[in-house]
Amino acid sequence: MRVKKVRGHKKLWKQIEQWEQQNLHLDLDNLRYRQREYARAALSPYSNYPVLDISYSEPFGKTRQKILRALLNIHESWHEQLKNFDEPYYLKIWLFEPFLTKSQVVCATGDFIDFYKDSFYKSETEKKFPVDNYGSLKERMEELKWERAVHDEVVTHDDVGTPYEFNSLREFRRNKNHVDRRIKGHYRATENEDGSKYYYTKYGSVWLGSYR
Secondary structure, eight states: OEEEOOOOHHHHHHHHHHHHHHHSSOOHHHHHHHSEEEEEOOOTTTTSOOOTTEEEOOOOHHHHHHHHHHHHHHHHHHHHHTTTOSSOEEEEEEEEESOGGGOEEEEEETTHHHHHHTSSEEOSSOOOOOGGGGGGGHHHHHTSEEEEEEEEEEEOGGGGOOGGGSSSHHHHHHHHHHHHHHHHTOSEEEEOTTSOEEEEEEEEEEEEEEOO
16 A cells, blocks of 8 residues: 655644534533544545555644644543533543544443443553653643553454455455455454454554543
């Protein structure tokens, strides 16, 4: 897959600002009804449907800082609004590294509390949160308690598919090679009662941050 640089950062900064403002308010009535709410920076072109095997390089510099600051501001705003909430709740920043654009603020109540608590495989390797990597936001990042988990994706042999599901034999072979590489590089696997296996490929870390 080809990696393409993102251009037009001032336009991207405007998107980040608008996204932040649209998500500072947490609708508590909707939270009670749906039992979950999240705010992910669905920024173009990162959230665009992938075409032609192109991916975009993750934000850096000022753009990265603006996304991080927006995540912190949304999380802080939701934390303040939930202080008088009369139900147990889950509220955390899911900070993906190095894939920052997957990061989001997540809130849940009721049955979804346990669902979100179990969303990630917790890393068996103890590692201190790299707070020095966050520049001018270091002090704000230190205000939160961070727990490391694994950012992984699951693949099975069924993901290979059949030649009839692809436009060409070349596409099928390329997909098969991709799936085979992921299965070979898995770091853990689980097996169902029927014998089917799920292989997990590690992509990076997810730092789970909260005030509590």
